[in-house]
Amino acid sequence: xxxxxxxxxxxxxxxxxxxxxxxxxxxxxxxxxxxxxxxxxxxxxxxxxxxxxxxxxxxxxxxxxxxxxxxxxxxxxxxxxxxxxxxxxxxxxxxxxxxxxxxxxxxxxxxxxxxxxxxxxxxxxxxxxxxxxxxxxxxxxxxxxxxxxxxxxxxxxxxxxxxxxxxxxxxxxxxxxxxxxxxxxxxxxxxxx
Amino acid sequence: xxxxxxxxxxxxxxxxxxxxxxxxxxxxxxxxxxxxxxxxxxxxxxxxxxxxxxxxxxxxxxxxxxxxxxxxxxxxxxxxxxxxxxxxxxxxxxxxxxxxxxxxxxxxxxxxxxxxxxxxxxxxxxxxxxxxxxxxxxxxxxxxxxxxxxxxxxxxxxxxxxxxxxxxxxxxxxxxxxxxxxxxxxxxxxxxxxxxxxxxxxxxxxxxxxxxxx
Numbered sequence: 001x002x003x004x005x006x007x008x009x010x011x012x013x014x015x016x017x018x019x020x021x022x023x024x025x026x027x028x029x030x031x032x033x034x035x036x037x038x039x040x041x042x043x044x045x046x047x048x049x050x051x052x053x054x055x056x057x058x059x060x061x062x063x064x065x066x067x068x069x070x071x072x073x074x075x076x077x078x079x080x081x082x083x084x085x086x087x088x089x090x091x092x093x094x095x096x097x098x099x100x101x102x103x104x105x106x107x108x109x110x111x112x113x114x115x116x117x118x119x120x121x122x123x124x125x126x127x128x129x130x131x132x133x134x135x136x137x138x139x140x141x142x143x144x145x146x147x148x149x150x151x152x153x154x155x156x157x158x159x160x161x162x163x164x165x166x167x168x169x170x171x172x173x174x175x176x177x178x179x180x181x182x183x184x185x186x187x188x189x190x191x192x193x
Numbered sequence: 194x195x196x197x198x199x200x201x202x203x204x205x206x207x208x209x210x211x212x213x214x215x216x217x218x219x220x221x222x223x224x225x226x227x228x229x230x231x232x233x234x235x236x237x238x239x240x241x242x243x244x245x246x247x248x249x250x251x252x253x254x255x256x257x258x259x260x261x262x263x264x265x266x267x268x269x270x271x272x273x274x275x276x277x278x279x280x281x282x283x284x285x286x287x288x289x290x291x292x293x294x295x296x297x298x299x300x301x302x303x304x305x306x307x308x309x310x311x312x313x314x315x316x317x318x319x320x321x322x323x324x325x326x327x328x329x330x331x332x333x334x335x336x337x338x339x340x341x342x343x344x345x346x347x348x349x350x351x352x353x354x355x356x357x358x359x360x361x362x363x364x365x366x367x368x369x370x371x372x373x374x375x376x377x378x379x380x381x382x383x384x385x386x387x388x389x390x391x392x393x394x395x396x397x398x399x400x401x402x403x404x405x406x407x
Binding site for chain 2: 004005008009012013016017019020023024026027028030031049050052053054056057060061064066082159160161163164167168171172175176180183185186189
């Protein structure tokens with residue numbers, strides 16, 4: 001068996017280099033997240049399917065950093081509890097948990113590689129209404145920017161390629177949040193949301 | 194954007210713009226770094242991924258199931274790859290796959306009663322057969338429970354797949370891994386991102402092989 005290597009590489013090269021063009025958007029989102037942590041906010045992540053795994057991955061980055069010496073920050077995924085996921089299915093699993101567990105001043109991160117992402121979109125709308133800073137990691141043709149403060153779109157329609165780019169985005173998110181938190185200039189800045 | 198900075202609120206805001214410019218540059222570098230690593234990995238590991246996909250397709254065709262496992266971020270990657278095989282979306286066949294970190298009762302029982310090193314090996318001993326596939330993920334290659342899991346899988350006659358970073362660590366040395374896929378990087382984050390690519394390309398190749406065989 002031979003791999004269709006050329007195709008795999010081309011798709012990933014183009015979308016991967018496009019991520020660099022969004023560097024400033026990503027940096028500004030990280031700044032907003034760092035400010036929320038600085039003021040006592042917590043990060044709540046969520047997603048469905050493969051993105052549920054990424055939501056857990058993002059949370060573990062913050063709570064148990066891979067780099068020794070980085071401080072633990074409060075974060076948890078809303079997609080880990082089988083009882084909650086199955087029991088709240090009709091009520092809106094993430095929106096319901098956000099209403100009960102979230103607070104104004106927290107950070108909501110919705111992750112999706114689907115074009116139909118109503119569950120995640122509904123939860124982000126609730127989070128925004130509650131006064132949380134909202135981020136969406138999405139893909140081309142997915143969630144639009146009307147329900148979030150920071151829309152970070154992986155520029156591929158292929159859900160697998162998009163997911164790979166999102167991993168880089170959330171790893172960078174974790175890293176840059178610490179850069180901002182360690183900078184004495186952070187506390188002097190203001191954001192509207 | 195709704196949270197644009199308001200430079201007029203604080204004299205330090207100009208400094209923050211400078212900091213933003215610095216971190217923006219560092220983000221651009223990381224994006225380029227992973228593009229290059231991904232290219233290197235697919236070129237370097239292409240033949241190994243193809244051989245692994247062939248073995249997986251044969252195992253699935255023979256009724257085998259895929260068991261995936263890892264720790265921390267790698268446990269979520271194991272969960273994601275199992276879900277990809279199980280529920281790849283419209284138009285694609287579903288294949289039997291499960292991750293070994295989803296059952297909290299089992300994880301806590303095995304850890305409490307035996308020890309964390311045994312959590313995957315014991316589950317495989319109970320659930321696995323010689324027709325199945327075991328995929329262990331460890332960025333360092335040194336996670337003892339992953340190594341033990343793959344050793345148990347090998348003992349049972351399963352197809353064993355190991356994903357690691359750095360030099361491959363114990364995964365490369367334990368002799369229990371039929372298909373070893375090592376990412377040539379020492380950054381945990383870049384390794385995980387490249388491993389996701391490897392898993393996705395592996396799935397795509399397995400899917401194609403099974404489609405062609407129909």
